[in-house]
Amino acid sequence: MVEARAKRYNVRADQIRCRTARSYAKAYLVHSRKPSGYRCRDYGRETKIEFRCSKGTRTLFAIRR
Numbered sequence: 524m525v526e527a528r529a530k531r532y533n534v535r536a537d538q539i540r541c542r543t544a545r546s547y548a549k550a551y552l553v554h555s556r557k558p559s560g561y562r563c564r565d566y567g568r569e570t571k572i573e574f575r576c577s578k579g580t581r582t583l584f585a586i587r588r
């Protein structure tokens with residue numbers, strides 16, 4: 524669980540350490556700074572997924588709570 528801009532998010536990661544995924548997610552949510560080498564996509568209001576970043580098989584995304 525990560526808090527950013529007065530909202531809570533569940534962070535899910537695949538092939539990344541949890542600690543790393545949380546720090547990447549917080550940096551992206553607060554500063555819109557994507558992790559080095561990752562391609563990120565923002566999602567609109569029609570879904571609870573806030574964003575998704577991927578680099579090969581490494582993936583992380585945040586879900587609004």
